[in-house]
Amino acid sequence: MNIKHSEITIDPENPFENCKLDRKKYSQVLTGLINSYSEGFVLAINNKWGTGKTTFIKMWKQDLINNGYKTVYFNAWENDFENNPLVAIMGELKILTKKSADPEFKSILKKASILSKHLVPIVAQSIVDRYIDTKEIKDAIVDLSKGASDLFENDVNEYSAKKKGIKEFRTGLSHFIANNNDGKPLIFIIDELDRCRPNYAVSILEQIKHFFSIPDIIFVLSIDKEQLGNAICGVYGSDKIDSNEYLRRFIDIEYSIPEPENNVFHKYLYSYFGFDDFLEKNSRKQYRELASDKRSFLEISNILFSNNSITLRQQEKIFSHSRLAMRSFGDNMYLVPEIFLFLIYTKVINENYYNKIKSKTLSIPELQEEFYKIIKNKINEDTQRLLMWLEAYLVLFYTNYIHQDYRRNKIFERDATLNKNKLLVHSIINKSADDEFLSVFENIDNSRNSGNLDISHFTNRIDLTESIIN
Structure with missing residues (x-):
């Protein structure tokens, strides 16, 4: 497994053979x-x-x-x-x-x-002016330097x-x-x-x-x-x-060299760093809830790295760190690729926000406002639902984190009169989509056991404070 992206080998006979960006x-x-x-x-x-x-x-x-x-x-x-x-x-x-x-x-x-x-005496004068106070010593040093430059000044x-x-x-x-x-x-x-x-x-x-x-x-x-x-x-x-x-x-x-087409480079990085070695392991895919992690990882990658919003070097850094942090997850552990990759992405491009999440200094509205600033230019008809899932994971895991246990009652509650759940937190992705946002939380609650995780499950591994397993 590669831990960093090596410099591309340039074949003397075919220099662009290993170029992944069609340049x-x-x-x-x-x-x-x-x-x-x-x-x-x-x-x-x-x-x-x-x-x-x-x-x-x-x-x-x-x-x-x-x-x-x-x-x-x-x-x-x-x-x-x-x-x-x-x-x-x-x-x-x-x-x-x-x-x-x-x-x-x-x-x-x-x-x-x-x-x-005159270059030598000028440099010498600037040095002695800065560090020496005695005029006689200054003049002596400059005179010596002028003597050394006489070879240039004779003609x-x-x-x-x-x-x-x-x-x-x-x-x-x-x-x-x-x-x-x-x-x-x-x-x-x-x-x-x-x-x-x-x-x-x-x-x-x-x-x-x-x-x-x-x-x-x-x-x-x-x-x-x-x-x-x-x-x-x-x-x-x-x-x-x-x-x-x-x-x-x-x-x-x-x-200016044109930007590469969307999704080209990160797909290459996915292969280069060998993510399939973990995400596609048979010992992992046997768990139904983990079997779709590769698809989820690539889908959120497509969104986060669209619009040429970050440099190729930043993409390399994010994928390299993701693969390293992934080694601390066991084969039967929840990765939740959407939130895992987003947190690493945030650590690289907005570390202040990442640190605020870790230090529990944000309210839920503040958490969502900062989240929106990062992803607002990525929201469209095709990405909205996946981004709402990402927002839901972020809100739920952060809520669990600040309350130190599973607290869905901070997210939604049962309305006995209407005999249905009532949303307490509204999506910042689409403020008029309460039913859809509630449905995401209910799906997490009903069909996935990952709902009791908190942010530290990810940040501890991202910050490499957990032991390497894979």
């Missing part, structure tokens, strides 16, 4: 874009964190290689220990250098060193000379790429830009714009634009800066 077609769109505008541009692939961008990017990178493109993959987050992104970017380009082209690349590096002038001391150095760097780099890439543009992929230090992210953007705006090199930025925008505001010290307008200075084309 090869989007790579073909992007490759077509590169073929159409090969003179050089900046492409941003903008999707939320946790939506599978990195996996897609790596698959596409291999596909580009298979189609004759030279590519560089640079993880900005893993490399933001380097203060000057120019050093890291040139270091990645050097990997592609043929031995015969080494002198040409060294010439470009010399030009790059000119662009780094250029004036502004006009630096502008010339930028032009020469661009020209040299453009010739180098054109001479070493068989007539195709170099694809330089920068991933995790939104996760690295804000000032480092901004510095990368600035250097791409000023130093690398040349023909035959295409930068692909894999970003969460909203998070990157927050980083930009942080660097410039104002939340009033228009980060979208700022990013337009650097990004020529923006693309």
